[in-house]
Amino acid sequence: MIKNKPIYILGIESSCDDTSAAVICNGKILSNVVANQEIHAKYGGVVPELASRAHQQNIVPVIQQAIQQANIDKKDLNAIAFTRGPGLMGSLLVGTSFAKSLSLALNIPLIAVNHMQGHVLAHFIEEENQQKPPFPFLCLTISGGHTQIVKINNYFEMEVIGETIDDAVGEAFDKSAKILGLPYPGGPLIDKYAKLGNSKAFKFTKPKVDELNFSFSGLKTGILYFIQKKTKESPTFIEENLNDICASIQHTIVEILFDKLKNAVKQTGIKHIAIAGGVSANSEIRKALKATENKFGWTTYIPKFEYTTDNAAMIAIVGYLKYLNGSFLEEPTSATARLKVSER
Ligand code: KG4
Ligand code: ZN
Numbered sequence: 074m075i076k077n078k079p080i081y082i083l084g085i086e087s088s089c090d091d092t093s094a095a096v097i098c099n100g101k102i103l104s105n106v107v108a109n110q111e112i113h114a115k116y117g118g119v120v121p122e123l124a125s126r127a128h129q130q131n132i133v134p135v136i137q138q139a140i141q142q143a144n145i146d147k148k149d150l151n152a153i154a155f156t157r158g159p160g161l162m163g164s165l166l167v168g169t170s171f172a173k174s175l176s177l178a179l180n181i182p183l184i185a186v187n188h189m190q191g192h193v194l195a196h197f198i199e200e201e202n203q204q205k206p207p208f209p210f211l212c213l214t215i216s217g218g219h220t221q222i223v224k225i226n227n228y229f230e231m232e233v234i235g236e237t238i239d240d241a242v243g244e245a246f247d248k249s250a251k252i253l254g255l256p257y258p259g260g261p262l263i264d265k266y267a268k269l270g271n272s273k274a275f276k277f278t279k280p281k282v283d284e285l286n287f288s289f290s291g292l293k294t295g296i297l298y299f300i301q302k303k304t305k306e307s308p309t310f311i312e313e314n315l316n317d318i319c320a321s322i323q324h325t326i327v328e329i330l331f332d333k334l335k336n337a338v339k340q341t342g343i344k345h346i347a348i349a350g351g352v353s354a355n356s357e358i359r360k361a362l363k364a365t366e367n368k369f370g371w372t373t374y375i376p377k378f379e380y381t382t383d384n385a386a387m388i389a390i391v392g393y394l395k396y397l398n399g400s401f402l403e404e405p406t407s408a409t410a411r412l413k414v415s416e417r
Contacts, residue, residue, distance in 0.1 A: 081145055082396060083153045083175075084389025085136065087168030088160025088188045089217070090119045092131035093385035096143035096150075097393050100199040104142035105379060105386040106135050114256045118247070125163030132171050139385070150181055152401070154392020157185040158409035159218070165408035182401040184392045189214060189414040191387035192349040193225060195380040198390045206345050206374045213334055214414070215358075216350035216383075217243035217258070220287050220330075222337045223414055225347075228394050231414050234341070235285025235333055242326060243352045245289035249296050249322050253311055263319045264355050270320030275299070277325045285337050287329065296322060327357050331365075338371065347374035354381040 079098050086093040090113055095105040108131040113119045140147050155172035158165055176183045193212045197205055206212075206225070211234075214221045220237040240248070243260055250259015277295050280288040300318075303310040311318065338344060348362055353376060365371040380386055395401075400417070 080151050080393065080396060081143075081149050082184070082389050082392040083136070083139070083150050084186075084385040084387075084392050085132075085153065085155040085168045085172050086188070086191070086383055086385040086388045087128045087132065087164050088156045088158070089164060089383055090124045090127075091383040092128050092135050093383065094132075094136040094139035095385035095389040096139055096145065097198075097386065097389035098143075100197070100390065100393055102198055102386045102389065103144070104139045105384055106139045106142065107384050108135050117251055117257050119161070119257075121161045121163055124161055125167055128164050128167035132167055136171070136175075147175075147179060150179060152176075152182045152184055152392060152396050153179075154184040154186050154388050154395070156188045156191065156388055157406060158188065158412035160188055160408075160410065162408060162410045165410065169408040184395045184400065185402050185406055185417070186388045186391045186395070187412050187414065187417060188388075189219060189221075189412070190229070190231065191391050192216065193223060193231065193347070193414070194228065194391050194394065195349060195376050195387035196347055196374050197228070197394065198380065198386060200377060203377065204374065206347050209343055210345035210347055210374070211334075211337055211341065211343050212347040212349050213330065213353075214349045215242045215330070215352035217241060217247065217352075219350065220289070221414065222285055222333065224341060224343070229398075229417065233414055234337060235287065237287040237289060238282060239288050239290040240293065242287070242289060242330065243350075245293055245326055246352065248293045252293075252297050252300050253315065253318065260352060260355065263323055264357070266316045266319035267323040267357065270316030270318070272320040272324035274314070274317035275321040277321065279325060279329055279332075285333050285340070287333060289326075289329070292325065292329070323355070323357050327361050330358065331361055335369070338369070344369075344371045345374070346371050347376075349376060349381070351382040354378060
């Protein structure tokens, strides 16, 4: 192989409610276009049928924009990487079918990517002032659909050592926000209001769950009963205390996450700790992770903000790593709604 020969990969992500396309060249992101679907806000959550329709509308312009912004021609592409799963079936099918047809038209290989591996491997995108974690490291992968502590042995060998037994942490944020009358997705709003509030104002019970597993459904019910009781006593309770309620909810969630993460470090002896997934955008989680450097001597890895919530840059980096590894899709594959982080 000629040294430094540019390898261009197009990444396509369409697993949930964001249509995204990115171009990567030798590990560096040249473009990362994300079209959010605002349509879901008025329904209080993602409506799968509307999501796949919006993907159909967005996919062509989003890909065109990504190629344009990268300043290349589609004929320069060496391969196409797409999210195979996990995610919503209808949404995945849009990205998968488009990737397949484009690879046929351009006569270039296809690379199937596991969305959860994408969240983790976003840490390997070439960025200035961004350290890459050494193997093995632990990754707290927190999104709207997942909450896991994953031991990353190498790029493609990942072991889940703890996970939620019910709701994901993103759901805990979004459902709590819904109880407070905030629109979907409520996670970023709780983060915003929490900055102005007192995190010790209200106390919520933390769940007791075995080993390194998590549970968030009890917390959500606890918050619901608390709010029902308080608004009965005073109908303006939420309005008057929104910042304090958000800060207290967020603080409880952060404590639940970090109690388990500390145990995971104790059990494995691994002190290189990364966070990934949409919820890793949360400011208190980022602060709490950074604080462990002085407190416990951990080395921490926090992704750039734009690589936390769903994006195609993270799919493109996995595509690039698989390209170097020669892991192309030789047999036809279809979208897979359920896919473990350890599966390719
Ligand atoms: O990874 P992601 O974009 O999609 C999934 O794969 O699920 O994660 C979306 C989740 C949503 O639940 C959203 O509320 C949450 O990430 N989220 C946040 C923040 N930004 C996004 N949660 C708390 N604080 C934030 N700043
Ligand atoms: Zn995700």
